[in-house]
Amino acid sequence: MNERPIAPPVAETPVDLDWLGEQIPYRLFQQCIHCGLCTASCPTYVENGDENDGPRGRIYLMRSVVDGRLGVGPEVRRHLELCLDCRACETACPSGVQYGRLIEPFKIEMVRKAPPGKGPSRLQKVVLHHLFPYAGRVRAALWPVRVLQRLGLMKAVEGSGLLKLLPPTLRNMQAMVPPLRRPSNLAEVLPAIGPRRARVGLFLGCVTDAMTPQTTEATARVLRRNGCEVVVPRGQACCGAIHFHSGAEAPALDLARRNMDAFDFEDLDAIVVNAAGCGAMFKGLGHVMPPEERERVARFVAKVKDVSEFLAELGPIPPTHAVPVKATYHDACHLCHAQQIRAQPRGLLAMIPGLELVPLAESELCCGAAGTYNLTEPEMSRRLARRKVANIEATGAAVVASGNIGCTLQIARQIREQGLPIEVVHPVDLLDRAYEGGS
Template sequence: MSAPQTGPPLPGSPDERANLLGDCVHCGFCLPTCPTYVLWGEEMDSPRGRIHLMDQHAKGEPLGAPMVEHFDRCLACMACVTSCPSGVQYDRLIELTRAEVERDHPRPLRERAVRELVFRLFPYRRRLRALRGPLRAYQRSGLDRVVRRSGLLERVSPSLAAMERLAPPLGRAPRLPERVAARGDRRATVGMLVGCVQGEFFPDVNAATARVLAMEGCDVVVPRGQGCCGALSMHAGRADEARAFARRTIEAFEGVDVVVVNSAGCGSSMKEYRALLADDPAWARRADALSDRARDLAEFLAELGPRAERRPLPVTVAYHDACHLSHAQGVRAQPRALLAAIPELTVREIADPDICCGSAGTYNVLQPEAAGELGDRKAANVSATGAELLVAANPGCTMQIAGALRRRGAGIAIAHTAQVLDASLRGLGRDALIERGS
């Protein structure tokens, strides 16, 4: 007779799921914070409703298409986690559920094809890099406007049309050296994640990040062996794929005291490595150490404290809370404090800041209609601030909100927190910052 199990249940086990499901008391505090419930008012498209479906499945209800659709419609934005008075770990529940969906639920052929395209492209920098040249030529030729007016891609696949619309205007792509030396006395040595979409579609953000860190006294190490952190795979239930990406990332950054991340989704995932690899004896301790060392850029700069002189930037900005920064990492005050410390810069708040913009990793590609509604809602709230510049700290949010602002005809530039700090520290001035963010 085997001895009874002691200690916490194994990750991914039925006992873990049962414990997590039992935490929900169905109070409804999550409802007004859930983007899809706000849009449609449907109980099964709320966290409480989805937990009910998860419980039904755990008791034997099969993963049919209607049930899976409700799980697919979830943005995993985690607004419900921060609003829950009972501490329900909905983020873990949806992660476990999506892994089971990926493993056991047969999707239609067209849906499988789109998903394979997404996950065979976006986590691979070399593939994205190979796409840059043709995509840049396509944009510069004006063919993009012709295709959008024709509606051709929309008829072929709404997801492909969404991918085409979301692509930002592409310029030259500066490459970072493997090491950027600190200005003045060195205060710290940090590793820097360049990211996949961030690295190839927003290389100026990485360049600004490295400059800001160097001006604040950091030696910046940019390992050539780094790849995707696994964020997209982790949040889509592709657990084995996420683990493989995580192991490679851990190896790349061992040897540095801090890993600075300027993409909210990536930073959130790296802090979750300890849970992702908890049941892997060869990697659990290394994953735990990496999670301890991972810091969002704003979080790290706030801990480090300012040294470089802030020069005036007479500009009014609206700050956007990326879900995986505010809800997942609890980083809210730090970026606002960094911006507020810049002379002559004014920060304005956006209404309903906790409602997701609709980006959510691959959500705006796989669920384009719902994402479009949320993007339009966010763009309206951004426009209402009257700000000249929107500041966002996640590439997905930047692409999503930029597209929605274009649909409104709103001429609001978008920049990363790093780019605003870089402009102030270098004394570039307001016009240069607005131009870079356009």
């Protein structure tokens, strides 16, 4: 393997090797045979061509740190920070390397022990830990934007240059905000339409429900149209992914416990999730929760289903209203790589009368959203978003669908900035139109 030499570590991050050893069984490093088949699937390697910005190189770096042969200096830290944790390498790996279980503890430890001036800024921590995980706070923060949008003044404000006075993190956040709808207001229990086939819990999420409440409502309607009684627990919370991936492990696990308490999962056929990142977080809890809680966690995780996964297993009722549009589908990383869900959303889209589904080049390459990556690594995030949108534009599709809120916001932002006439939706939005007749 040809690796670019690593500079001698300077101002090393003091990582806790004992803690990392507890989190990462050493055999996980040994599974990597350094064949390099993962590199072509890695977004940062595809963009940079740097071996240390690919999965094989990063595994080599992490193993060297654990072995005590290398410190976490600025250059090592940078290569690891630049990873999107998209887990495309897991799909490509012939040896079954669980890359996510390697990089995630390293990222947590680097954030916890970050030297001054490194890691998330104070503003980013406030946004990530005290705003995004709380849908009510997100709605309140978006209130001025909603008012400006309704008055038709948002473009004038953007053109005035006033937004340039905001810190970069807030400017970046504002650019991601889509046209806002009224908040969803679902009853706690929604009856099935027709004979009841299942009783399911609906996970609302935080950013998803605040930014795209129409998708929350569409998900509930589609489930009801398929004979599901839908339960929407009031005590549910953020899935914890935002905290977990930004180094705040304890609050993330507390949020997981709140959700397990909120959903009476023993009495539900499934807990339906419409955001890939949330579903992946829940399904991975068995690796991060304390051993004494894992039996209960396993029962909870067994009920968690992506909406497309659940409908495919239930047997969807064919919709009858035509949606005459050319559409393409982008695979959200935490749906296709973390959950191995690919065929199900495409199968649902193929059911829609009149919809022409066309393939997308590099469909499984990350769009650059990657949870909060577009806030913490904006330059690489933009590069990947432009690459994704160029591929979408090349399909000639009028609509692009994706099963994750981060992807839809990221892609929609780039489409708006380029002035392209392409709509960005969740697959369930299109399915809802086909059931409801476009209402």
